[in-house]
Amino acid sequence: MKNKITINIKFITTILVAALLAYAIGIYSILPWWSFVITNVIVAIAIPQKPLTSFFSGALAIGLLWACLSMIIDQSNHHILSTKVATILPLKGSYITLIIVTSIIGAIVGGLASLTGSFARKTN
């Protein structure tokens, strides 16, 4: 029981740290959009977790970050641009689908980055 709680706290902490670092490095818009791959790898090396756990923490970190950021932006934009982009891409003009697609793309890349990081460690 105690062990499980520790894992969960670690898991959540990893997500928060990875999301925070990804956000921070994202502020520097001169750096490429995939800079969070580096920060996720570093976090996965620094905080040891099982590979699959590491994948999910990285995926949730970026997926949730991108979902939150795009939702906040979209809300204060009254869906003006997201509706247009969701027509171009094409996602039938659905801003919700566009936010989900945004989040999933971030999640997959983020998860893979953390997975790579966790494999970079010696076996825990």
Next chain:
Amino acid sequence: MRLLPFLTSAIVTLSLVTVLNTQLSIGPTKSPKLGYFLSPQHGFWKNAEKVNTNFDASIVANELKGNVDVYLDDRLVPHIYADHDEDAYFVQGYLHAKFRLWQMDFQTRVASGRLSEIAGADKLSIDRFFRRLGMVYGAEQTEAAINANNPEMKSTVDAYTAGVNAYIKQLDPADMPFEFKLMNYAPEKWTPAKTYLFLMFMSYDLTGRSAAADLQLTNTRDYLGYELFDKLYTNHQDSLDPIIPKGTVYQKPSIIPIKPAIADSAYLHQTTAVAYTNVETPEAPNENNGSNNWAVSGSKTKSGRPILCSDPHLGLNMPSLWYEVQITTPTHSTYGASFPGSPAVIIGFNDSLAWGVTNAGRDVLDFYEIKFKDTTESEYWFNGTWNAVTKRTEVIKVKDSADVVEEIPMTHWGPAMYDAHYQNPQSKGRNLAIQWTAHTSSTGVETFYRLNRAKNYDDYIKAISLWTCPGQNFVLATKSGDIAIKQQGAFVARWERQGDFIMPGDDSTYAWQGIIPNEENPTIKNPERGFVSSANQKSTDETYPYYLGTASSFPLYRGISVNKHLIGMSNITPEDMQALQTNNYNVFAATARPALMKYLQVEKLSEDAKRMVTEMTNWDLFNSVNSKGITVFKIVWDSVEQAVWGDELAGSSIPLTKPDAFVLLDQMLRDSNWSVADDINTKDKVETLQDQVTLGIENATQKLLALEKENKLEWSLFKATKVLHLTKMPALSRLNLPIGGGVNIINATTENHGPSWRMVVHLTDEIEAYGLYPGGQSGNPGSPYYDTFVDYWAAGKYYRLLFLAKEKLIQHERTKWHIQFKTA
């Protein structure tokens, strides 16, 4: 480290990032880099502007001489108050860039043949066309002349350029305009050359139709022979109501152009037939590019003060060609529509007067056929000797592909646009040099710069006397009570039909024999009838001593409609003028419908056709949004035209020019037995106009029944007016607008073309002005200000324009934001 899983995972991650960081091909287009595009901190989400954005800002700029205050009103129109003229243009450049940067980049790319650089080989044919047309060459001439002789304009354009670049310099890559991200390229520095290229593009848009029309007319003449051609494409318009009223006496011409003695056989009746290759060319400028403008004197208005109206008809695009601005400095205070890409106000008013423009439609572009000595194209035959050409090299960069180099032979006429290396279906294998007034250096910017500062009629005449290309009808109204209109430009003194077709390029007698002096350009000031007007019709009747060009360049009916209405009006208010600008009365149909009915043999019609004829006869002659009668009339008229001359034109392997509607209508009204009515395919029968009108209505009925089934008989559904984003992407455009109007209508709104800026100015002590354009002040598709005015525009409504002194504007309830520009 677990090596194998690590490597596998690393490779998968890298591959995915690479794919998401690549533009993927989807058919002919390319996707954005998806990872980048969707990243909320880098991609398009950053362009999703808060609907309640606060535009207040404080900007430090070393380039400024003093401080500048900009107030934005509730429609996001900037009111610029500067202590120095150059500072005002610096800030205008900065604001153009802040709100319209991508459009400025894109439009000058089109003009300079640099689309392939960002879009790939797909756009190469368009780039080659503009390069060979001499767009860059013409802009270079203007830049060189202004740099050498015009320090005032140079410093104006330099200040504007510095303003654009100051914005670009501070621009965070994440805040780059949406379209750069979509198409995956970055803004580059602005240059004065780009301003001149943009103005060159306006010359192309308004006079470049000849580049297609001269070839088409030549091919049509070749196909039909000159005699039939002259019947179908006659230059005589029975019902013309010219800009300068009929009966005006013109002074003796200072140039009497002499037609070469052998021109009848060697030019007019000469025909050629050569093989051609099939190459795609860009769309020619729209045949409806035109405009309305008029001014009524105090004698006809309720207030006793003049009212001026101007609505330029151009392609309807977003971001709009226009950007509203007020510029106030110690030397002048001006408001109006400006071009993102150029300093000053283009159509507008100041505290003394108002001005507007319509296109003159005069022919200022000709082709000369060149004979090269050999395939090196280094010498050409002229006046009995071989003359050397110089080669102009233009390098077109192509994305993901090798550069394409154009070696354009330059003759004394101008660039040999078409040669062995560049052909299209219309050029038919000929070597053709192009002579165009837009290739000569121009001081167009200075005309607007001076109009912005003009105080009276004399200032206006001085300002427009500098204008060369594209020829315009400049209308004027002053607070002091003057109204005037002048057709101004560098117009060629032509003999009848000179340059309508390709001319021989080996004989100097076909050359232009001079440019008509400004004093002889059609002008009228304070006429007795109390108004001046233009709607792209011929400026004068046939007593004017110079040839104006082919009749197809001069739409006839809008002018008749404007004048008819203005003659009948008195006690005019600005509201009356708004109603006239958005008037949908169809003056063409008013004449053409009874003509059709006269020839119609009702007893021969089917029941369906009779029903359609009833729909047409019950129509109130207004092209209104819900009208079905206009749709029926339009399709019937087109079918009758097709029945009358479709057979004559059908056999050609390349598309020929369609004769103008007035040609058939004038014939019908003359009640003559017109030989063209006969169907040349029926040898044993001679068809009459009666037969063709009846046949046309029967053919039209089939189309109309199909439309009825689709529920598309209502005019606005049939016409489907749209304001298209410059990339033509539907998602970024406004489609299916509920608006009436059409060809020949004062409200000249067609499918993707029409009044691109509507302005009504009442010259009272405190100017009372109204206006709007179908777009919004922000070019950002993610901004609520992107399409703000579109619905209002479609509904025929107007905004009251805020034109106030600084102290009053600051306190005005519609003033929302303040941007301060400070020197360092």
